[in-house]
Amino acid sequence: MIAEIGHFALIIALMLAVAQSMAPLYGAWRRNATLMALCSPLAWGQFLLLGVSFLCLTYLYVVSDFSVQNVFLNSHTQKPLLYKVSGVWGNHEGSILLWALILAFFGAAVAMFGRRLPQTFKARVLGVQALIGVGFLSFSLFTSNPFIRLNPAPLEGQGLNPLLQDPGLAFHPPMLYLGYVGLSIAFSFAIAALLEGRVNALWARWVRPWTLAAWCFLTAGIALGSWWAYFELGWGGWWFWDPVENASLMPWLAATALLHSAIVVEKRETLKSWTVLLAIVAFSLSLLGTFIVRSGVLNSVHAFASDPTRGVYILGFLFVVVGGSLVLYAVRASTLQAGGMFAAVSREGGLVWNNLFLAAATGTVLFGTLFPMLADAFGYKVSVAAPYFNAVFVPLMIPLLLVMAVGPFLAWKRGNIAALPGRIWPAVVLLLVGLGLAIWWQGAAAPLEILGLATGIWLLASVLVELAGRINLFRTSLGGSMKRAVDLPRGAWGMSVAHAGMGLVVIGMAASISWEREVISLKYPGDSSTLGAYEITLQDVALKQGPNYRYHEGTFIVRRDGAVIATLYPEIRNYTDPVTQTTEAAIYPLISGDLYAVIAESGANNIPGEPKRWGVRLYHKPLIGWMWLGAFMMFVGGGLSLSDRRLRVGVAQKAKQAEASV
């Protein structure tokens, strides 16, 4: 019964989406206010129905109704509640339903917050949004229906891949989807602007908060995924240049570029057609990401659906969306008026630099990700290994980051390059001190690693110096500076926090790669290993029982100068439904960095009657925690900017009215 309600709600949602994609667009064309007014109630209706549908599926998972095929294939009665719920989106059908739900959520959000949008514009935005919705809802209903029944109903489900039973991963897909789908709003705004033939500062002010929100979620989603890989896969790595990781990185890069070029449109009414193109590209890359994950065409750790009809459907959909929007762009972009002029050295110039390098980086990642498909078409089976991405991506990021540090010091329109050294020298001092301290602390490293580290420190230092300049630190009383700090617009704080976060991420990456220490060995319980200054003893390995698995738990005692400073408990988990073994790394965060321990069944010929030997992998990763902290700061920085009053559409509208009345 519940499954049928969910199924029925899904069908009606599709019908509403069809209506929403036609009536408002037609109404906007014919200037029919009644038809245009339909867009908001339809968007609300679609969201509510999909909400009902999603709740039904969640309910079916919670009560373990195995008469539904999707629940049977992906759930199990013994699973903890959190993973029953996260199992809803831990599979193909459920995740597509979540995609559609989030899409409808953003549509409803535009309907609610966009009351002040011009009527035709709002109708067009929601109409385009509904077109995407039609694409996804029919995909769900016709190729990936989560509500199909099984008869007879099995008694027990097949379970969820135990690797996915992890709190980090439970929230990783919804975060990523909020980001992917959030970019659909920027896309819809771009298409609506092309249909209207008008892009101005006000448009950028509407687009930016949505892009910013999507960007925050993408950042959080990528960071959670990377964090999961770090402690769940037991290799100590956090980024593998896997096609699916690239699939989330590319929209992030494009969204980052869009975020910054929209600022130029807002402040200076220039770079308009480029910004519209970026909005189209960013969402197209999100769709491509979904395609890569869902189609299974690329050999990837995440590919869990490999039904060819689905791949063909998404490929067709992608073709229509990308092709259609690019054709529209080609026809209409010339109607957008060229904007103001600016010098090469200026805030705009810095942001153009940002866009050029982000676009180049996106392009090279795209090329490397799709190259195996391209080669396959010619009969070659190849894969592009991580060295390609490292060799291409890093050299493109370094110039970007170097200028990212300087950009905020430059004035709009025409920056004064002669005055720059006078303002930025404290950052150079901080850079030298920071770099010196790091090398004194951990020793020398390869030149490229030092360059990476220097870039991160330079960025962090320049953010601090820029912020200090803004609040007149050391030039006025401390109280005066504090007052200025409090009075700074949230947008300015947001930028500083997010940029500083990026600096921390770069420092964390460079330091953890440069100074990582690693020991892999076979150990009897009681044996010790030396890792830098730490002596780590495998004290014991015990067999224990978890909620839906049995596990071997290793106990490692960490000593420094003879004193015990930490105890680590890595696990090897053996799940029975399905039969799978997973590794849980134990991580102990020290101020100097993470201690990371993994144990494994050694497979070595153990002599009966003697203690078993275990494979042991130990790491010390200096400053790696800064990466997660930095990513969190980027998320917070985006949120701060988002809360800035200047970004609120209502304020913008009032400003415009004030302008008009002057």
Place this chain on the structure above:
Amino acid sequence: MKRKHQRALFVGAGLAVLALATTLVLNSLGQSLNYFLMPTEVLAGEDVPQGTFQLGGLVSDGSFEADDEMGVSFQVEDGSSSLSVVYDQVAHGLLPDLFREGQGVIVEGQWDGSQFVASRVLAKHDENYMPPEVAEGLKEMGEWRGEETP
């Protein structure tokens, strides 16, 4: 600065970054391409890359052996032939969780004429999952035992 000059500057900067990116891509792509072969293709000896490549197939049942120094060896088969793979866990890391006999695997490394010296073992994160290359290779060999997707 006139509008014309500004446009020229944009185009120039764009082309410069494009040229930089293209150079980087061309420089590194050649060295980072890993060809994918099945055991039969390796043993046939035609076009076996000198450097690193990927070998895919099934880990033969009963072939896994481990020595006291964390070195392991196993056979990778594709139905018509099999060859032996050696892998040193101390140098290259512990075997992934889902590595098991009878399962699909991709190993990355070099062929020394008698055995495959692996530097990376990729077993995928799903017990039902078969790497697409392996599935396709096995299909070509007529050895595909998995169910066809409907």
